[in-house]
Amino acid sequence: SQQGEEDPQALSIQEGENATMNCSYKTSINNLQWYRQNSGRGLVHLILIRSNEREKHSGRLRVTLDTSKKSSSLLITASRAADTASYFCATGYSSASKIIFGSGTRLSIRP
Amino acid sequence: DTEVTQTPKHLVMGMTNKKSLKCEQHMGHRAMYWYKQKAKKPPELMFVYSYEKLSINESVPSRFSPECPNSSLLNLHLHALQPEDSALYLCASSQATAEEGYTFGSGTRLTVV
Numbered sequence: 001s002q003q004g005e006e007d008p009q010a011l012s013i014q015e016g017e018n019a020t021m022n023c024s025y026k027t028s029i030n031n032l033q034w035y036r037q038n039s040g041r042g043l044v045h046l047i048l049i050r051s052n053e054r055e056k057h058s059g060r061l062r063v064t065l066d067t068s069k070k071s072s073s074l075l076i077t078a079s080r081a082a083d084t085a086s087y088f089c090a091t092g093y094s095s096a097s098k099i100i101f102g103s104g105t106r107l108s109i110r111p
Numbered sequence: 112d113t114e115v116t117q118t119p120k121h122l123v124m125g126m127t128n129k130k131s132l133k134c135e136q137h138m139g140h141r142a143m144y145w146y147k148q149k150a151k152k153p154p155e156l157m158f159v160y161s162y163e164k165l166s167i168n169e170s171v172p173s174r175f176s177p178e179c180p181n182s183s184l185l186n187l188h189l190h191a192l193q194p195e196d197s198a199l200y201l202c203a204s205s206q207a208t209a210e211e212g213y214t215f216g217s218g219t220r221l222t223v224v
Contacts, residue, residue: 033212040199040220042115043154045212088153097142097161097208101153 004089004102012108019076021105023089024069030094032065032072035101037086046074048092076107084109112137117202117216125224126192132219134185134202143185144213145177146201154201160185161207192223 004025013019023032031050035043049056049065049072056063062075076083086106090099115136124130134143142161146154159167160179168177174196176188185202199220203213 035213035215040148040150040218042201042215042217043203043213045214048212094208098144098156098159098167099213100156104153106151 004091004100006087006089006102006105008105009103010106010108012110013079015079015081015109015111017079019079019083019107019109021074021087021089021107023072023074023102025072025089025091025102026070029067029091031092032063033090033092033099034061034063034072034074035088035090037088037104038084043088046087079107079109081109081111083107113214115202115204115214115216117200117219119219120217121220121222123222123224124189124192126194128192129188129190131189132187132200132202132221134187134216135183136204136214137183138204138214139182140204140214141182141207142205143179144203144205145185145187146203148199148201148218158187189221192221194223197222 004023006023033048034046037043047058049063060077065072086104088104089102092099118133145157148154157171158177163179174191178186199218201218202216205213
């Protein structure tokens with residue numbers, strides 16, 4: 001069963017604009033990860049934020065985590081056509097060797 | 112080598128066929144996973160192997176049979192599948208726990224006819 005819900009389900013922005021995606025989850029987590037998937041192929045790990053961290057950066061990516069609200073956001077700055085993909089959050093637990101994916105956001109970048 | 116390799120990339124099989132999906136990694140990862148993904152849906156966990164032992168089976172029907180011959184290989188044996196089993200099957204690997212990022216293969220697109 002899905003742990004996380006993401007919104008929006010779909011997002012279309014102009015190239016160069018920033019894109020923000022949100023993820024909410026239900027139970028306590030050990031970490032939260034974000035993945036990108038192009039055209040229904042394999043997923044690429046983007047960034048991991050641990051439950052004791054509040055913000056993390058990687059290149060044009062910024063992730064925040066609010067454990068009190070059980071939510072996370074992924075910000076992609078200065079978007080490019082190559083950023084067009086589906087983005088999934090995934091929650092990790094210390095008590096189970098698995099991660100559970102959220103519902104995903106389909107991002108389209110218009111030239 | 113930082114990749115997970117899945118073969119074949121595409122597979123069409125009849126409901127009476129037996130086929131196998133293969134997955135290989137040489138990153139020294141000790142956990143390997145099978146996920147199933149339907150169109151426009153998130154990946155759903157099927158099986159987890161940890162140190163070559165099956166640690167999680169998410170109530171997957173017995174027509175799917177996983178096998179981990181060694182720490183680098185993971186197979187998924189398919190038998191008597193149904194058309195609704197058509198999906199993208201993704202293999203992934205990680206360090207011993209799932210508390211780091213996964214490395215995914217590019218998947219096998221399976222069509223059951």
